[in-house]
Amino acid sequence: MTGTGPEISGQAAVLPRDVVDDARGRRPRRPRRNKYRAVWEERPSLAGQTTKVVVLTLVVLAVLFPLWTVVVTSLSTTQESIDAGGLVVVPGDLTLRAYTQILSGGVVTRAALVSVGVTAVGTVISVVVSVLAAYGLSRPGSFAHRPILFVFLVTMFFGAGMIPTYLLVSSLDLIDTYWALILPGAVSAFNVLILRNFFMGIDNAILDAARMDGAGDWRILLRIVLPMSKAVVAVVALFYGVGYWNAFFNAMLYINDNTKWPLQLVLRSYVLQGVTLPGSGTGQVDVGAGAVTGMPVKMAVMVLAVIPILVVYPFVQRHFTKGVIFGAVKG
Incomplete structure (x- = not known):
């Protein structure tokens, strides 16, 4: 007679590997991605999150840097602008x-x-x-x-x-x-x-x-x-x-x-x-x-x-x- 419990025909049941790892005190493995689920619906990996942070930071800096130079130059003197070669990046004596x-x-x-x-x-x-x-x-x-x-x-x-x-x-x-x-x-x-x-x-x-x-x-x-x-x-x-x-x-x-x-x-x-x-x-x-x-x-x-x-x-x-x-x- 075929059993439905953990043992089948007198043999020990084969437990999932993540359960065995957890019983041995190890961290369970991350479940495999569902092939029927879109990639963007999965939890992002550490490498993916790091890449997003780096890319977004570079984009923000690329947008803010020109604005920074324009504002700082407008608050600088003529001599500071001449010394900097035009646009001032590092502010000196700010003036209105x-x-x-x-x-x-x-x-x-x-x-x-x-x-x-x-x-x-x-x-x-x-x-x-x-x-x-x-x-x-x-x-x-x-x-x-x-x-x-x-x-x-x-x-x-x-x-x-x-x-x-x-x-x-x-x-x-x-x-x-x-x-x-x-x-x-x-x-x-x-x-x-x-x-x-x-x-x-x-x-x-x-x-x-x-x-x-x-x-x-x-x-x-x-x-x-x-x-x-x-x-x-x-x-x-x-x-x-x-x-x-x-x-x-x-x-x-x-x-x-x-x-x-x-x-x-x-x-x-x-x-x-x-x-x-x-x-x-x-x-x-x-x-x-x-x-x-x-x-x-x-x-x-x-x-x-x-x-x-x-x-x-x-x-x-x-x-x-x-x-x-x-x-x-x-x-």
Whole structure:
């Protein structure tokens, strides 16, 4: 008779090796990987964890080191920058003279206000227009939504070009106006498609229930769709805001009056061309009196251009992954 216990036909049962090792006081062997389980679902080994820590540390250092050199150089004197050959890595006597110097002239301050205003107004206009266009294109029964969607898709791959765009802006009398910095790039087809895909993922039963209760399209959009789409709207607003803040090419084309230049174009004149604008506080300066020129001034302007994005991004970052994933892939 065949037994079912530890002994079979009078022979001693063969125990698993990890049990035998544990009985002898040894550490049990790590169980073999399940062949039906993905590699990333297994517990990482010590070598794997060490490799991840080393790689991530190198990536963080590669990102922080340029920022460190820019900030330290902006807080250094002209002589320290010359001694270091340009960018300062090891800080010496830190000073805020470069910042006070460029802000006292008025040009950088005015350019920063122009950039803030253009970014705020442009982001609001772009988000409103994109949300309205995406909601209309996401409704199957909307008027001519397929031809309009095709036009949006075409603009992602083909553009009119620089000269026709300039002639259009000129014919609308937008040269030397702030609207020339907003209207030519007010709507992005990519952002509209992200919003459209997210709106199409909302359960139609919720929208149908709202219509049965007497709600119209405007109330559905404002009371139901937008509250459920905070993440993707925040991400799209971040895209538009960063685009407006970093834009300088439209200003270079359409703005001839340097008093209306945004901060990025002033930064370009400082860093790339080495030109200081009249009234910027860095034209005729007395270096012997402690004034700062050269690389510290350029890096100070660069820091001022980066700070607003670094301040705003942490508040939107928690919506970034969710908004992009759910907006790009319809579930």
